[in-house]
Every structure is written in C-alpha cells, then in structure tokens.
Amino acid sequence: MTRAFFDDKNMDVRIIKIEGSVELAPLVGLADGIVDIVETGSTLKANGLEVIEWVTDISARLIANTASLKLRKKEIEALQKKLEAVTQ
DSSP states (O other), rough: OOOHHHHTTTOOOOOOOOOSSSGTTTTTSSOOOOOOSSSSSHHHHHHHHHOOOOOOOOOOOOOEEEEEHHHHHHHHHHHHHHHHHHHO
C-alpha cells in the first residue's frame, strides 16, 4: 500500500519496514518520514511529529475458521465482545 501511494505521486522513495515504535525512526535519523497506522495521532504529537498526508482509512476484521468457530465458539464470542466494547 505504501509503495502504491508513493508510485501514484511519482515519488522515488526507499521503503524500510520497521516494527515497534516506528515514530522514533525520524527522531534517530533512520527515516525522513513514516507511514504509520494511527488512531488519534497522540503518539505522533508526543514525539514532535505531525500528519502530513492521510494515506487511507483502515479497518480490522476478526476471522475464525469453521472448525475453530465450532470448537472454541465461547472463547471467540468473548473476544468479539471485548473488541466491540473497546471500538465503539
């Protein structure tokens, strides 16, 4: 998705996959900028960063295969309820 975003803008960029505290990459000179999944942007602000451009909206899905849904239905439903409680 990141590559397509920059290709659409005809920008030649080097993309480095970073996991963990990606907002630190610009602060330590590892990157000029980051493409990050954010909810509120508060972590960016706390590190002196700002959103320059919105790439896209995202969504999350809970997926369970048929066998797991039959064998672990109560556990999966409990997880579903917890996820719904924190996302509403």
